[in-house]
Amino acid sequence: MPDCVLVLAERREYELDNITYELLGKGRELADQLGVELKVLVLGYQIAEQAKTLARAGADSVLVADDAQLKDYNPAVYRRVICDVVKDVNPRLFTLGHFFLGIEMGPSVATTLGATLTSNCVDLELAGGKIVVTRPAYNGTVHVKIEIEGALPYIISFQKGVLPRRVLPARPALISAVPVTTGGLVILSRVMGIRQVPTGEVDLTKADIIVSLGRGIGSRENIQMGKDLAAALGGAIGCSRHLADSGWLPPECHVGMEGKTVAPKVYIACGISGASHHVGGMRDSDLIIAINTDPNAPIFNVAHYGIIGDVREIIPALTEAALKSSKLARIRKDK
Amino acid sequence: MRIIVLLKVVPSNVASPHTARTGDRITGKFGPLVMNESDEYALEHAVTLSETLGGEVVILSAGGKTSEKVLAKGMARGAARSVRVGANPPDPEMTATLLAGAARKLGFDLILTGVESADVMASRVGISTAEKLGIPFVYSVREIKPGESEGTLLVSKELGGGITQMVETKLPALLCVQACSVPLSLVSVTRLLRARDQAVEVFTTKELGVDETGRGTSVKLLSVFHPDKNRAKIITGTPPEVSARIVSLIEEAI
Numbered sequence: 001m002p003d004c005v006l007v008l009a010e011r012r013e014y015e016l017d018n019i020t021y022e023l024l025g026k027g028r029e030l031a032d033q034l035g036v037e038l039k040v041l042v043l044g045y046q047i048a049e050q051a052k053t054l055a056r057a058g059a060d061s062v063l064v065a066d067d068a069q070l071k072d073y074n075p076a077v078y079r080r081v082i083c084d085v086v087k088d089v090n091p092r093l094f095t096l097g098h099f100f101l102g103i104e105m106g107p108s109v110a111t112t113l114g115a116t117l118t119s120n121c122v123d124l125e126l127a128g129g130k131i132v133v134t135r136p137a138y139n140g141t142v143h144v145k146i147e148i149e150g151a152l153p154y155i156i157s158f159q160k161g162v163l164p165r166r167v168l169p170a171r172p173a174l175i176s177a178v179p180v181t182t183g184g185l186v187i188l189s190r191v192m193g194i195r196q197v198p199t200g201e202v203d204l205t206k207a208d209i210i211v212s213l214g215r216g217i218g219s220r221e222n223i224q225m226g227k228d229l230a231a232a233l234g235g236a237i238g239c240s241r242h243l244a245d246s247g248w249l250p251p252e253c254h255v256g257m258e259g260k261t262v263a264p265k266v267y268i269a270c271g272i273s274g275a276s277h278h279v280g281g282m283r284d285s286d287l288i289i290a291i292n293t294d295p296n297a298p299i300f301n302v303a304h305y306g307i308i309g310d311v312r313e314i315i316p317a318l319t320e321a322a323l324k325s326s327k328l329a330r331i332r333k334d335k
Numbered sequence: 336m337r338i339i340v341l342l343k344v345v346p347s348n349v350a351s352p353h354t355a356r357t358g359d360r361i362t363g364k365f366g367p368l369v370m371n372e373s374d375e376y377a378l379e380h381a382v383t384l385s386e387t388l389g390g391e392v393v394i395l396s397a398g399g400k401t402s403e404k405v406l407a408k409g410m411a412r413g414a415a416r417s418v419r420v421g422a423n424p425p426d427p428e429m430t431a432t433l434l435a436g437a438a439r440k441l442g443f444d445l446i447l448t449g450v451e452s453a454d455v456m457a458s459r460v461g462i463s464t465a466e467k468l469g470i471p472f473v474y475s476v477r478e479i480k481p482g483e484s485e486g487t488l489l490v491s492k493e494l495g496g497g498i499t500q501m502v503e504t505k506l507p508a509l510l511c512v513q514a515c516s517v518p519l520s521l522v523s524v525t526r527l528l529r530a531r532d533q534a535v536e537v538f539t540t541k542e543l544g545v546d547e548t549g550r551g552t553s554v555k556l557l558s559v560f561h562p563d564k565n566r567a568k569i570i571t572g573t574p575p576e577v578s579a580r581i582v583s584l585i586e587e588a589i
Contacts, residue, residue: 075473098458100494100495103474104472104474107427107459107461108463108466108472110428111428111467112466119457120456136562137454137456138453138454139453140456140562142561142562143559143560144557145558146554147554149554150554188504189503189505190502191500192489192502194494194498194499194500194501208589209585209589233585241514245513254497258475258493259497265588268581287584287585287588300566300567301567303567305567305568305570306569307577307581309577313574314577317575317578318574318578318582321575321582322582322585328586331589
């Protein structure tokens with residue numbers, strides 16, 4: 001009989017990513033409802049400290065795969081270890097992040113084991129023995145509720161930042177090592193190196209006000225409009241993935257899960273639709289104002305205030321209004 | 336060198352309040368059919384690579400006949416052939432089964448696809464297809480170059496926060512490409528017109544030996560709704576009016 005809820009921990013460099021704690025919070029709730037143990041699996045090399053941190057994070061047991069073969073991420077090796085653990089502990093639910101590691105391991109493990117994967121979820125409820133999840137569709141313009149059926153285990157990945165991060169009472173969790181056996185595995189890809197984009201002059205994560213531009217800005221020439229607004233507010237300029245990738249703004253301006261995670265006092269999203277990748281990098285901002293022509297744009301689900309309109313008309317008017325404000329003038333002067 | 340591009344044809348948007356559920360499908364007023372964004376970038380990478388390494392690009396898609404116009408546009412972008420698996424798969428796992436079967440039938444050295452489809456948003460089909468074919472995959476790819484030794488590629492994979500990992504992979508392999516990772520080349524009207532006359536080849540599920548409905552869906556769609564729980568307060572007025580309101584909100588917040 002399946003007898004636990006298993007969570008896959010996600011690491012960034014040498015720290016556990018917050019998604020891990022979000023998954024543990026939900027995992028605890030589900031394990032208690034089902035009356036089963038909550039286990040967490042972490043993979044890497046020389047990660048004893050992280051295992052100890054995990055042991056204080058609300059799980060009943062911590063499974064640690066600590067091996068030199070797991071130093072650099074290789075999908076084939078990670079898949080082998082995770083599949084071995086899943087077969088061994090036989091979870092009813094296996095939850096992971098719809099994030100760097102989980103987004104790859106979800107389909108990889110599910111297809112290998114013939115398990116049932118539901119990815120990119122924002123919520124999960126247990127309703128009378130049934131598992132009902134909520135997930136976005138059609139660029140996030142709608143959400144769907146689905147009941148999961150099919151072969152166990154149910155593998156469910158969650159977006160980062162959607163599950164409430166609960167402070168769980170620490171319980172003395174058992175830490176145990178899991179074997180890393182890669183015998184017979186043919187390694188067809190290997191990591192050759194790491195490249196880091198140099199950080200620019202402005203550290204976006206320290207800005208109080210961010211004016212962030214998306215595709216709605218229309219053209220490269222209009223970027224200056226956004227920069228003028230940022231200057232008038234004494235703030236910094238950010239952007240969506242599309243603009244950074246198109247080279248309209250440098251990569252360090254990219255706000256989102258793959259870019260910078262920011263939480264300024266004021267975040268103004270200009271012509272940004274609000275894909276989950278972007279929202280994951282700014283949803284904790286104190287005041288979010290969104291300007292977009294599409295009233296159904298998902299950005300309006302995270303914004304506190306919205307303006308339905310063309311950013312190319314609103315931004316110049318807003319710049320003018322900001323320049324008239326004496327309070328903002330003081331901030332500009334301090335900068 | 337044969338490069339297969341797994342390309343999904345999707346509605347351009349679903350911005351309609353009339354979205355509803357019909358059985359396990361979402362129905363509603365959708366925009367015109369287009370190439371899924373990250374898949375279109377995968378096609379761009381594929382065409383560029385085939386120009387460097389020689390060989391041909393074949394588009395592979397699972398879907399109904401209405402998708403053929405879009406698949407023909409893919410040939411205008413530089414693909415030699417477009418193949419459609421005539422099916423309406425109920426879930427991404429079945430899509431992967433069909434695409435893996437068709438890829439095996441076609442033969443390939445490399446498969447490229449996007450990281451996510453705009454409609455289902457599962458980020459699933461690429462990796463599951465690779466696993467079914469037993470070939471290595473690299474996800475979130477931005478650059479693809481020939482590797483130092485023959486039969487290898489050197490790709491850069493995004494790790495977030497401006498960090499990129501360089502990965503060498505042996506061929507055959509499957510790469511999931513990020514949107515916007517290269518500029519899309521412009522396609523001339525002449526090529527678009529010429530491509531309209533090129534036939535899209537069709538594989539049936541029977542030919543592939545897959546019973547599309549056999550496995551059944553692993554999900555039951557209960558409801559579709561617009562996520563409006565935390566709907567923003569909408570400020571209305573002329574640009575100067577809304578601007579004055581925003582400035583006072585900012586003044587309060589800082």
